[in-house]
Amino acid sequence: MEINICEEKKMVEVWLKKSESAPGLKSLCARCRERGYLVAVFKSGGEDLAGLTAGLLIHNRNSMA
Numbered sequence: 001m002e003i004n005i006c007e008e009k010k011m012v013e014v015w016l017k018k019s020e021s022a023p024g025l026k027s028l029c030a031r032c033r034e035r036g037y038l039v040a041v042f043k044s045g046g047e048d049l050a051g052l053t054a055g056l057l058i059h060n061r062n063s064m065a
Helices: 024-034 050-062
Strands: 002-006 011-016 038-043
Touching: 011 024, 024 038
Parallel strands: 011 038
Antiparallel strands: 002 011
């Protein structure tokens, strides 16, 4: 697990590997939110990143029209 904290943006990034578990993740997120931080959790997976990203972009474009 890798944790990056950006003080100026009040943001915490949590990066998890596919095979990694994070037993204390919920409590970490709760503590960060109590201090006014936005928490983003990223977990790698086995899906097609390009295909899923294209689908997300198409969805966002269609929802803005």
